[in-house]
Amino acid sequence: MTDPAFLTDPETLRERALAALTRARDRTALLTSCVEDPDLTAQHSPLMSPLVWDLAHIGNQEEMWLLREVAGREAIRPEIDGLYDAFEHPRAERPSLPLLPPDEARRYAAEVRGRALDVLESTAFRGTRLTEAGFAFGMIAQHEQQHDETMLITHQLRKGPAALTAPDPAPAPPFTGPAEVLVPGGPFTMGTSAEPWALDNERPAHQRFVPPFFIDTTPVTNAAYQAFIADGGYTDPRWWDSDGWSHIRAHSVEAPLFWRREGGEWLRRRFGVTELVPPDEPVLHVSWYEADAYARWAGRRLPTEAEWEKAARHDPAARRSTRYPWGDADPTPEQANLGQRHLRPAPAGSYPEGASPLGVRQLIGDVWEWTASDFLPYPGFTAFPYREYSEVFFGPEHKVLRGGSFAVDAVACRGTFRNWDYPIRRQIFSGFRTARDAAPGTETS
Structure with missing residues (x-):
């Protein structure tokens, strides 16, 4: 296989990671801003989480891997880790949890992203498997995009008039x-x-x-x-x-x-x-x-x-x-x-x-x-x-x-x-x- 150019060039890799993270966050913002708060907190199908759960879960995973694991920083909101553990709480029961309300979930995700971008700017892409070639940043971008797809599925299951156009x-x-x-x-x-x-x-x-x-x-x-x-x-x-x-x-x-x-x-x-x-x-x-x-x-x-x-x-x-x-x-x-x-x-x-x-x-x-x-x-x-x-x-x-x-x-x-x-x-x-x-x-x- 021909190695992609970004494998060996740190600055190209950094730009690529920034673009992937930004593209994911822009999409998350679209999927969570096109409906009113009641639609964010409602469960539109027992197969899916409330949209507001996905929003805070995205921020929580980013905090865990980029801030705590890669940068070694103290937890911002350690008390919410259990709420957003996908294996601890099945989707059907997530609406009953004391989830962050929409505005607070947005602020939390934004605070994590601001700090994560600082970590991206200062990280050398070597030394550990997580940082080698920027793997952790790519993993988080993929994780957010996977949840964006999940949220789009929720929009398809949602009753009512169209909220998205393309x-x-x-x-x-x-x-x-x-x-x-x-x-x-x-x-x-x-x-x-x-x-x-x-x-x-x-x-x-x-x-x-x-x-x-x-x-x-x-x-x-x-x-x-x-x-x-x-x-x-x-x-x-x-x-x-x-x-x-x-x-x-x-x-x-x-x-x-x-x-x-x-x-x-x-x-x-x-x-x-x-x-x-x-x-x-x-x-x-x-x-x-x-x-x-x-x-x-x-x-x-x-x-x-x-x-x-x-x-x-x-x-x-x-x-x-x-x-x-x-x-x-x-x-x-x-x-x-x-x-x-x-x-x-x-x-x-x-x-x-x-x-x-x-x-x-x-x-x-x-x-x-x-x-x-x-x-x-x-x-x-x-x-x-x-x-x-x-x-x-x-x-x-x-x-x-x-x-x-x-x-x-x-x-x-x-x-x-x-x-x-x-x-x-x-x-x-x-x-x-x-x-x-x-x-x-x-x-x-």
Whole structure:
């Protein structure tokens, strides 16, 4: 892998960390200032925290890692640590806690940020694993952006008129390319040992052999998914994992979350607006069970995590893994739909400049993509800097999602980034693409 320039230049690294932290805080401010205080303190779904909890939690984590751990400073508000410990209090019970009110939460987060920027200015990016290449600052920027995505999910679940607006993605002509792409079999480098801000579950880099397979050129669209529904996909147990079948029957699931049928047409609710389901967009708000059932109905399957990453990172001509499908450079708006620039996926087939060397499109941005794989550690995994980020979630209970969505910032999205969730989850910005085995003896690379 070609090392990014910011690996070795302290000033470029400092600028990069400042930009990432600032971008995250600007987004946090938008997500928490677009509604009145009652909406900040309310719990809009038992699946989510009140927005005001996320706001103070962001500040508390920043204080713990950048002020206390990196700079060795005394705690500003040690008495609130327990309130904002995500493992101590499940989301459903957080509204009952004595949380900081909105104005106080804003002041606390702002005070922490002011001190953190002083630490950033004076830190030498060496000496410890936390400070090497600015890891702690990158970790905190990613943490805040992950909570920003969580808060955007809360806004989608929130009842009432729209509070957020954004321009739609640029129109795209109907995609007329091949429906699937052959990914040659052979070894490739999965994960990373060089990406400075990669989190522990992305490490270390290691070799994987993947047999040849075909993968969808674009994510599965709403129109394609509607065909599954129309063919009785939700009423035929042949297509469903047994647990998934039990779940959809118990909860009367008949379509993606936020969809409803009216007058012979499919409508959806999107950030307070009801609209026709656009046929050419990637399907959104489906669970792993739904993605798996569609793939079986289509005579295909979900790609494994290793297959997805090989499709996204392997450059057959250069015989190496890149940071992104298009190479090692950070994403541009012409390559991927990221960062909440839009509040919806772009039409399938968009962003040809972001395609992989093999021609697979939209692997980064638009929708998180379910894979067939359980969330498991890589060979040689070491938890860092704390077990609760990844290690406690390893196991068959969680399925891996890859690629990021329109709600993900570039700092928390790359070819090695791993997301995970329960297979029943639908409130997340999740879609999928399908794959199938290639015949034995197909081209290798």
